[in-house]
Amino acid sequence: MTEVKVTYDKSVDAAYVYFTEPQVRARSAHMYPCAPVDVDGMINLDFDEHGRLIGIEVLAAGSKLPEYLLKSAERLDADDI
Incomplete structure (x- = not known):
């Protein structure tokens, strides 16, 4: 199974995958x-210069x-x- 790195900062309740x-x-x-109304929070998708998904920031x-x-x-x- 592939392991994915995840970081978490509880003080701001933010994680990054x-x-x-x-x-x-x-x-x-x-x-x-991502639209906050649709997910009841904020989720940001990060892409590199080639359009590949490199990570997801999850607030809340x-x-x-x-x-x-x-x-x-x-x-x-x-x-x-």
Whole structure:
């Protein structure tokens, strides 16, 4: 099974799901925001210069992502989940 890197900052309740290889530092060339009304929060899709999806930023992540995923995510804050 392929592992996907996920980071989470509980202090701002934001998570990022990476779709790039761990050693690759891809830069976002285009961000597509999903309509907040449609998802009851904010989800941003990041694409590279070739139009490939490189990651998803999830705001209000605590209510959008499964708890097991947030617990296993790399923490960017000092708080515990």
